[in-house]
Amino acid sequence: MGITGKELAEKLNISATAVSMALNGKPGVSTEMRKRIIAEAEKAGYDFSRLQLKKNHSGDIYCIIYRAHNAILNYTPIFSELTEGIEAECRHKGYGLKTLQVYENTDDLTQVVEELRICGCVGIILLGTELSAGICRRFLEASLPMVLLDASFDAIDCSSVLINNVQGTYLATGYLIDRCNEQPGHLCSSYSIANFSERKTGFQKAVREHGMSVSKSLSHELAPSIEGAFSDMLEIIDSGTPLAKCYFADNDLIAIGAIKALKLRGYKIPDDIAIIGFDNISEGRILDPSLTTIDIPRRFMGQTAVDQLIRQMEDPASHTVKLQISTSLIKRFSV
Known part of the structure; x- marks a missing residue:
């Protein structure tokens, strides 16, 4: 022995x-x-x-995906990378992982929270892309360690791991201005979430710091999906609305839909209009021309959320933190 x-x-x-x-x-x-x-x-x-x-710890960590309008979470590849990171880190740290999807319109949130208290859940990672502060507070009623992923609320004392949207958009818009030497336009999402609001802040910051007036930047609202953005952009073009020489799009889905509409109406990308996106989804790589975009280390975000949750579980008295994950610029041919 x-x-x-x-x-x-x-x-x-x-x-x-x-x-x-x-x-x-x-x-x-x-x-x-x-x-x-x-x-x-x-x-x-x-x-x-x-x-x-x-x-091999007893109990499971729960990854909860909260779906409200589902306009953003409908594109699953982005969020599968987050959950892959969560799963890998849970396995590495010896915790089981269960994934739960909660739908705002059909699920009884009171019942969901009550079941979390009794099901052997030891901690929650709550994907908050479509989450409101009020719903976040409801999940905190479970009295379990919790980390918000892809969201943060100033009025709520809960640790969070999220994208540095301002930094990423500032990087993208600055590159767009430097390359095109033109007043940039903004292709905004018609659905409002915190990520897009922060990207607007980053866009405006870059415009101002390049000596331009934000009021002179053209802005168009498009649905945050390829098909929706395509239809909305066609309507904008056909209405005779003035167009900018270059655009930052709130996400790659909007950018791709807009590019398809512009090409259909005879515009050359990037010769006539340059476009940069945000997210670095796979469709952007095979688009013609391939999409210049902002890359997010989503797998790392998921792993970081698990690390923070376990730290909170091991030391309940520790302070909450807000961790912003920096992004990087992917240069391709749409700019």
Whole structure:
């Protein structure tokens, strides 16, 4: 039979706590001491499989996808990357994961919250893309550790992990202005969510800091889907509404729909009108011309949300945090 942790501590004349921290990869011991403990454990036949068993926690983390109007979450590939990151990190940290979709129009939220209290849920990651502050408070009534993903509310004390929309849009609009040397227009979503509101702030900030007037930027409202944006943009073009020489679009779906409409009416992209999107979805890569856009590390966002939730579960007294994940510019041929 192999040596126990307590016996190993006695043999090395150190505390059992130090042995536990070293074997479990936790901070609190020096690198040299950790190496010494692990080497001695291997030599003495310590059963390292015990550590793996300890990692399998009881209870599940719940990833809850809240759907309101479903205009945004209807495009699933974006959010599957988030959930892949959540799943990978839960598996790595030894937690089970269950995914629950809650529909505003059909599900009884009171019942959902009550079931969360009794179903073995140990923590919640709430995808808040279409969430309101009022609904967020309802989920907090479950009295479980919770992290908001892709949303944040100033009036609610809840940790959140979200996109740095202002930074990404500022980056995109600045690049658009520098390349085109023209007053940029804005292809806005006709559905209002916090992400799009923040992107408007980033757009206006970039316009002002390039010495231009925000009031001179043309703005068109389009549905946040390829088909909807295509139809809306055709109507705008056919109505004779003046068009800008370049546009920032609130997301790639809007950008792609607008490009298809413009090309159908004889405009050349980017020679006549340049367009940049936001999200870096796969359709943008195969579009002709391929779409310049802003990339979001969605898998990393999901992993970060799990890390923050586990930290909150292990230390309930810790302060809440708001983590904004930076984005990067993908240069292609629509600008």
